[in-house]
Amino acid sequence: MSTPFIPDDGEARKARTARATYFSPQAGRAVTAPSVASARFAIGDIVRHRMHDFRGVVFDVDPVFANSEEWYESIPQDLRPAREQPYYHLFAENDEASYVAYVSQQNLEEDGEGGPVDHPSLDMIFGEFAKGRYPLHESMRH
Template sequence: MTDRMAKFQIGQVVKHRLYPFRGVIFDVDPEFSNSDEWWESIPENVRPSKDQPFYHLLAENEQSHYVAYVSEQNLLDDADGGPVDHPQINEIFMEKDGQAYRVRPELAN
C-alpha cells in the first residue's frame, strides 16, 4: 500500500463523523495498524478501508473519556468545538495554541 499524507495533525481537535465523540489527536499511523480482531469488531456496513491514515485520540463523549483509534474518513475538524476535557491532555499537551494543542516540549521530536 502507498502511504499518503495525513489530513489531520497531532494536537488537532476532531470529531467523529458518525458517532457522538470528539478528541485530540496524539498519534498517527499512515495506514491501519491494529489487530484483526479489532477490525472485525466494526460492523461491516461502516467498516473503513485499511489503506488510509488512522488516528489515536484522547477522546470524550458525554459519559466518559477514553482512547480511540479512528480512520481518517470518519473524522471532521472540530477546532471551533472548544477545548477537550480528557484527563490525560496535560500528560501530552500544553495549553491550546489557537485551534490546536501544543505538544509538551519534552515530548516533541
C-alpha cells in the same frame, strides 16, 4: 495560465508507490504502509467523529490501519473503513466519558466547537489549549 506538463521519469511514481514496514504494538505485528502518506489531521488537532457523538485530540497517526484483526473484524462489514488510509489515535470524550479512540480518516472531520477537550491524559503530552489546538510539550518534540 496553465501548469506545464512535466514528464514523469519514474522517480515520482516510485516515491508514490514505495512501501515501508514498521512494527505496530497495537496489532502485535509488522505493518506495511506507503512511505509517504497524506494525513488530513496533525498531532494536537481537535477532531469530531462523523457518525458518533464524540470529539478528541489527535496524539498519534498511523499511515494505514495498524490495530488488531479482532478490532477490525468487530466493526460491522457495511461500516468497516478501508485499511489503506491514515488512522488516528485520539484522546476522546463524549457526554459520559473520556477514553482513547482509534478512528479512520474517512470518519473524522474538523471540530466545529473550537473549545478545549476535557481528557485526563492531555497534560502528559500537550501544553495548554491555544489557538484552537494543543501544542506538544517541548520534551515530546524531536
